[in-house]
Amino acid sequence: MNNLDVVIIGAGAAGLFCAIEAGKRGRKVVVIEHANKPGKKILMSGGGRCNFTNYHIHPDCYLSHNPHFCKSALKRYTQWDFIELVNKHGIPFHEKTLGQLFCDEKSKAILNMLLAECNKAGVEIHLETEITKITKVDNNSFQLSTTRGEYICESLVAACGGLSIPTMGASPFGYKIAEQFGINVWPTRAGLVPLTLHDHDKARFEELSGVSFNSLVSNEKINFRENTLFTHRGLSGPAILQISSYWQAGEALSINMSPDINLETELKLAKSQYPTKLLKNVLSEYLPKRLIEVIIAREIADIRITELSHQALEKIADSINDWQVKPNGTEGYRTAEVTLGGVDCNALSSVTMQVNDVPGLYFIGEVVDVTGWLGGYNFQWAWSSGWAAGQVA
Numbered sequence: 001m002n003n004l005d006v007v008i009i010g011a012g013a014a015g016l017f018c019a020i021e022a023g024k025r026g027r028k029v030v031v032i033e034h035a036n037k038p039g040k041k042i043l044m045s046g047g048g049r050c051n052f053t054n055y056h057i058h059p060d061c062y063l064s065h066n067p068h069f070c071k072s073a074l075k076r077y078t079q080w081d082f083i084e085l086v087n088k089h090g091i092p093f094h095e096k097t098l099g100q101l102f103c104d105e106k107s108k109a110i111l112n113m114l115l116a117e118c119n120k121a122g123v124e125i126h127l128e129t130e131i132t133k134i135t136k137v138d139n140n141s142f143q144l145s146t147t148r149g150e151y152i153c154e155s156l157v158a159a160c161g162g163l164s165i166p167t168m169g170a171s172p173f174g175y176k177i178a179e180q181f182g183i184n185v186w187p188t189r190a191g192l193v194p195l196t197l198h199d200h201d202k203a204r205f206e207e208l209s210g211v212s213f214n215s216l217v218s219n220e221k222i223n224f225r226e227n228t229l230f231t232h233r234g235l236s237g238p239a240i241l242q243i244s245s246y247w248q249a250g251e252a253l254s255i256n257m258s259p260d261i262n263l264e265t266e267l268k269l270a271k272s273q274y275p276t277k278l279l280k281n282v283l284s285e286y287l288p289k290r291l292i293e294v295i296i297a298r299e300i301a302d303i304r305i306t307e308l309s310h311q312a313l314e315k316i317a318d319s320i321n322d323w324q325v326k327p328n329g330t331e332g333y334r335t336a337e338v339t340l341g342g343v344d345c346n347a348l349s350s351v352t353m354q355v356n357d358v359p360g361l362y363f364i365g366e367v368v369d370v371t372g373w374l375g376g377y378n379f380q381w382a383w384s385s386g387w388a389a390g391q392v393a
């Protein structure tokens with residue numbers, strides 16, 4: 001029998017960070033992980049360079065049924081605190097864009113830092129361990145039956161992550177624990193995920209696979225100004241990943257393919273200044289040639305601009321400045337970076353992450369109904385919520 005102060009389920013970003021903090025307080029901590037290695041998602045994150053936080057962390061950059069919930073943890077353990085830790089370990093990093101901080105070298109640097117801190121704090125990590133049963137023994141302890149034997153602990157922290165990338169160890173275990181203890185779980189869906197197109201659009205745009213362009217992508221709730229990328233199945237790129245978290249099935253998106261230019265004005269101006277220019281040559285100043293060839297019918301693209309009426313130019317401008325596209329769906333958890341929904345924040349304390357009605361039980365990280373934007377926001381939530389629980393668990 002393993003007699004412990006704290007058992008943390010999941011050796012991902014949130015679980016390891018919570019373990020460090022609890023261990024530093026002198027608590028006897030074990031992290032149980034069912035995969036053969038800790039921190040697999042950290043290793044694959046940020047294209048292998050871990051976008052570990054963002055200079056502009058703000059509660060408005062998180063989705064949740066309770067948008068206030070994330071505020072306390074994000075305020076108490078901030079991006080500046082994590083940057084300080086990264087600096088202390090001498091890990092070189094840089095800002096890529098929009099405040100996003102990436103390692104100069106491999107993501108492994110961040111995982112090694114967490115493991116070194118775990119080691120220093122006396123944390124044990126038990127890999128390849130499956131939990132078969134969790135029982136609340138009395139008011140002060142939980143018992144876990146596992147493939148490695150029995151564990152008894154005072155505090156149990158669920159840090160099992162969401163459902164994205166099942167091949168990396170993702171499982172619904174955290175939601176199951178919530179259900180076992182009568183805690184509401186909001187329906188989950190894939191977030192930060194490429195969108196697929198209906199067959200007719202897919203056939204039309206397939207040849208553009210690999211083409212990316214500067215864009216402003218909007219729906220009724222929000223807009224994102226970043227690149228959009230055509231893929232074999234549909235649309236991706238940072239602007240699409242961002243809006244995917246806010247997209248509802250059946251909804252159309254507006255994509256402005258030339259967000260700095262009012263094309264209606266420019267085309268009308270070109271008509272008066274360069275009447276003999278072909279439409280496609282005018283447009284090529286603003287858009288990739290391959291894109292023009294697909295979105296503007298050839299018989300129109302090859303017309304001299306003077307031959308096009310103002311009404312026709314308005315329509316052409318509209319198809320570029322306000323392309324209305326109705327995605328078919330998302331690529332799902334297979335490629336999603338995060339899982340939206342999850343353990344209801346209203347069941348937890350926003351200060352400690354402890355379940356209000358089950359003393360000693362905590363939920364942290366992605367399993368909780370808090371989902372960040374693309375750009376380091378999700379790791380910051382993992383650090384901040386892990387830190388918050390680690391102060392008391």
Ligand SMILES: Cc1cc2nc3c(=O)[nH]c(=O)nc-3n(C[C@H](O)[C@H](O)[C@H](O)COP(=O)(O)OP(=O)(O)OC[C@H]3O[C@@H](n4cnc5c(N)ncnc54)[C@H](O)[C@@H]3O)c2cc1C
Pocket residue numbers: 009010011012013014015032033034035038039040041042044045046047050051052053129130131159160161162164165168169170171172173174336337338364365366367375376377378379380382
């Ligand atoms: C491809 C990809 C790239 C990403 N890049 C970034 C990025 O650059 N920046 C950013 O901020 N976010 C990024 N994210 C999101 C980020 O990885 C997650 O938000 C973050 O890892 C969540 O941390 P977590 O600890 O809550 O969950 P996880 O990191 O998923 O950890 C959960 C752990 O629990 C374990 N587990 C699950 N079930 C059980 C069980 N039954 N028993 C024991 N253990 C279990 C899992 O194996 C896993 O190790 C990326 C995600 C993906 C998929």
